Amino acid sequence: QLRGTGSAIDASLPYASSLCGACYEVCPVAIDIPEVLVRLRERVAEGGPAVRQGNRVLLRPAKGHAAERAAMRAARWTFGRPGALRAGQRLASRTRRLHPRTLPGPGRAWSGARDLPAVPAEPFRDWWQRTRGGQEGTR
Incomplete structure (x- = not known):
């Protein structure tokens, strides 16, 4: 999290959790880690302003796999009708x-x-x- 989500490896890290909440239950200082990971996933998916190595940068939205993008466009079209x-x-x-x-x-x-x-x-x-x-x- 300290490096941001600018590189491909850093952008994949928020997805390395099942978000089951066990980390939050055992955290000695009650950090809501699943909520932090959800926010990081949102940042990766939507892009936008971020700080990377002390510099303000603008992240491009994650593109994902071409087949996944096509499936999501088809689902959006179908669910909208x-x-x-x-x-x-x-x-x-x-x-x-x-x-x-x-x-x-x-x-x-x-x-x-x-x-x-x-x-x-x-x-x-x-x-x-x-x-x-x-x-x-x-x-």
Whole structure:
């Protein structure tokens, strides 16, 4: 933290924690380390003014991996259009038998050690409408 988040190695350090809070529980001077790490992650992600080796500098926002950026842009577009989200959910549930058990390409390493979650038989919106939609006072 003393060096800032200007270099690639320094920018990666706030992500080297699970933020479980165990460090805060054992800290003898009650420093909220998870909160500090969240703020550092925010600085890395958003960029902005910072002090590096005693000099004021302007950090560029972290770019991340190209595939991750593309996925986040697609998610932003989809979540910003409820009709597109609804159509995507219905399409995914209707084609669930065609979904692979492992991911192709770079995702193969991730899915080699984990199972992909199964696509539900019906979208959440349909399930909610069928089970609780229209019921007054249900929480």
